């Protein structure tokens with residue numbers, strides 16, 4: 001390969017790397033609408049008798065999973081059947097998919113001081 005060809009080959013390779021990097025960086029700015037429904041997930045930890053985060057804002061279609069990190073059992077109960085877990089022992093989970101926009105308040109039926117809110121946009 002001549003010196004000129006070698007320089008051209010290196011230039012083409014370098015350009016390819018730049019294009020791939022630009023595509024990678026564009027991904028995080030994708031709008032919510034372009035994310036497949038199946039990919040919309042969120043997690044709430046139950047720890048130290050608190051739901052964390054206490055208020056969670058999500059897009060419609062998101063599945064929320066609560067995980068009990070405490071040794072004590074907890075529940076996740078809303079005003080109706082949509083949010084109605086049984087007692088969750090340590091490391092047990094409970095999931096609900098939220099399809100309708102609105103504000104959903106819930107709490108623990110065992111410990112009335114525990115409260116959380118899901119805002120579905």
Ligand SMILES: [Cu+2]
Pocket residue numbers: 049073074075108109110111114
């Ligand atoms: Cu509880």
